[in-house]
Amino acid sequence: MTTGATEAFRAARDFLLEHREDQPTACRDFPRPDPTEFNWALDWFDVIARGNDTTALWIVAEDGTDTKVSFDELARRSDRVAGWLRARGVRRGDRVLLVLGNRVELWEAMLAAMKLGAVIIPATTMLAPADLTDRVTRGDVAHVIAESAVTPGFAEVPGAWTRIAVGEPTPGWLSFAAAHDGSDGHDADAVFVPDGPTAATDPLLLYFTSGTTAQPKLVGHTQTSYPIGHLSTMYWLGLRPGDTHLNISSPGWAKHAWSNFFAPWNAGATILIVRQERFAARPLLDTMVRCGATSFCAPPTVWRMLVQEDLGAWRTALREVIGAGEPLNPEVIEQVRTAWGLTIRDGFGQTETTAQIGNAPGQEVRPGSMGRPLPGYTVALVDPISGEVVTGTDAEGEICLELAARPLGLMTGYLDDPERTAESMRHGFYHTGDVGTRDADGYITYVGRSDDVFKASDYRISPFELESVLIEHEAVAEAAVVPSPDPVRLAVPKAYVVLAPGHEPTRETALSVLRHARAVLSPYKRVRRIEFAELPKTISGKIRRVELRGRERELHDGDQAGRGELEWFEEDFPELKGN
Known part of the structure; x- marks a missing residue:
């Protein structure tokens, strides 16, 4: 039964579809439903x-069997x-x-x-x-x-x-x-x-x-x-009626509701599910082609595994490709662009919200940036010390949402935890706990979690920036940078590295990766220690840097002789001196 709320929702949705490639207008004039x-x-x-009778849900089993429900x-x-x-x-x-x-x-x-x-x-x-x-x-x-x-x-x-x-x-x-x-x-x-x-x-x-x-x-x-609230997510993903949307995420996590429930059906699109007990790139790509997926969203881990394949060998029907969960490194974006002629559009959101910031279809995608605020959100950068809003070109601060007009997709709070709720909603803002910079045109670039950013020799270090450089090396599949205690500099950047197939955790590999980083990074940002190891992750696939930081304290705090099994310091390589 159609209601006034239905019509208000439809009007907002149709407005976003009409302005799907005009993000400034979509944000400025968004007719917010408020039933x-x-x-x-x-x-x-x-x-x-x-x-x-259009297919609403299309599930492909591991053996290729299709289940379609209208x-x-x-x-x-x-x-x-x-x-x-x-x-x-x-x-x-x-x-x-x-x-x-x-x-x-x-x-x-x-x-x-x-x-x-x-x-x-x-x-x-x-x-x-x-x-x-x-x-x-x-x-x-x-x-x-x-x-x-x-x-x-x-x-x-x-x-x-x-x-x-x-x-x-x-x-x-x-x-x-x-x-x-x-x-x-x-x-x-x-x-x-x-x-x-x-x-x-x-x-x-x-x-x-x-x-x-x-x-x-x-x-x-x-x-x-x-x-x-997930109208913002529909807009960011670029979904339209009749699309077939493939998203890689597991039930139980918010992103599954984002891209496997609300956003596609807000648009009237088909949800395509590819079931795999263990991720396998080639069967996924084969199914993507066979089923005619028009949009594809995946976390960085999946994209990094996909680019290990010759993506150009798969002729897809994709119009939109999107990365979500954590920032995606520029090197991966370029590999996909070369293979498919499509640019992965990044975005930002949390379980506590829907998509807040993103590169919407038709917008210029700037290297490293996750885009601009999406319809329904007003974003401010706030100095974490003073609490003041930071303005101007290249401003840096905590990514916050203005509460004067409460964001459409914001949570009510943390259940049975009024103190944590109040802390996250203090001084007229919802505080995401993430740090970003904003350029003169409003594009926001992710710096890191406020508790992940650290100082080395009194310089501020963004782990993500260093990780993006490391992953450009052919031997590096994944990387996580954390502070490692140092008696002189207080802390130095250390990289935990997962190697790509075909590469061994040897001294030669460590030297090659460190040389690459030194050639690209400013001296104060240099990665000075490297260890080859698997990365601890949450059950949803996010890297647990807090665990790595704790390990570093155990290894090196007060005892610089402590080493990981496959760890090298820059001092181990005399050939790096003077470079």
Whole structure:
């Protein structure tokens, strides 16, 4: 049923589609929807889905088998699931933990829970039992919908929560399949009727962040902050009705909701999923071509693996290529441009928000920059010491969002943590914790997390800048730069390096990488130590630099003789002197 909220949402969406290559106008004149009542599954998805036989969801299994579900089918299937969940006790405001992989039931359950007004807590299937206990306990979970294969992990999780298994029959768990086949006596053909309107400010999503430095925070979003807020993400990705969008991210993380749920369906595009137990570049590229993907978004780790292949051998239908999660190094962007004639467009956002900053389609992409503010966001750079807004050319400061007109896609706060919420929203700004610079034309370049930037010999060092130089070397697949304690300089830049295939962790390789860095970087920025090692990462794939910094303190603080197994200092190479 079309409502006033539906029409306001449609007007905003259509405005962004009309101005998809005019970012300044899109930001300046964006007709921000501000409904008092809104339920995205009912007021948007169902409206565009009823009678629409276009493919909404296309899942390609590892063996190449296709599963396609139309918009109309998903609307009807999610209705059945909503009715069945209601009969099993799911009520408005109840918290539902979803522990599902990329399978149709995930999208059915998401839509169904939204239609009921329930609060969704997405989670990855890779969580350990202790993590599941944390989710259920801190999340105050009333119902769990999980893949049968992961149900043993809940054996010791306390509570009287409803157990619903997806897949093989599981003793003690209800079968999700009964929602469709009526095997438990439920009338699968019953018409679903919402129990009432949904307030726009009602909670919709709770996300446990990946926790690179501490216990995961629990981020709260409303019925509008993610659904309507992700119009900015749709705009950044450059999605249009009829597109086929392929995104690489795992269920349970915010980026999955960004690019595998809200943004594509805000546009009326098809979501393409390629299931892989372990990432494999060639099968992914083959499927991308076969399925005619028109847009592709992936994190830097995936892009770095893709460029190890001869990308030019795959003739894709891609119009848009996007990088997300962490800044993408210029060398990778250039390799993709050479192979496909397309420029990877970077962007910036957080679990706490939708896409805040990005290079939208049709805009000049400046090397190293992640773009300009997106519709719905006003970005300021704030001096982390004085708290003053930094202006002028080449200004540097913490990336913050002005709260005078609250950003459309901003979280409500951190659940049950008013102090942390207040700290992040202090002095009229939401503080991202990330540092950036801004040029005269408003382009923002990422410098690093405020706690990752460090000083060496009293010079300010951006790890990302050094990592971008290192990855240009043919032997370097990934790199992470952290401060290493030094008795003279206080700290020196040290690079942890993951080698590309075909390269060995030898003295010769270390010398070659250090020579390359010295040839490009200013003397005060030089990488002075290098170690070949795997990089510790969060379960969502982000590098845990905090762990590397701690290791450095253990190795070198007060004992400069400490070394990693495959570590070299610049002093080990007399041939570098004078260079």
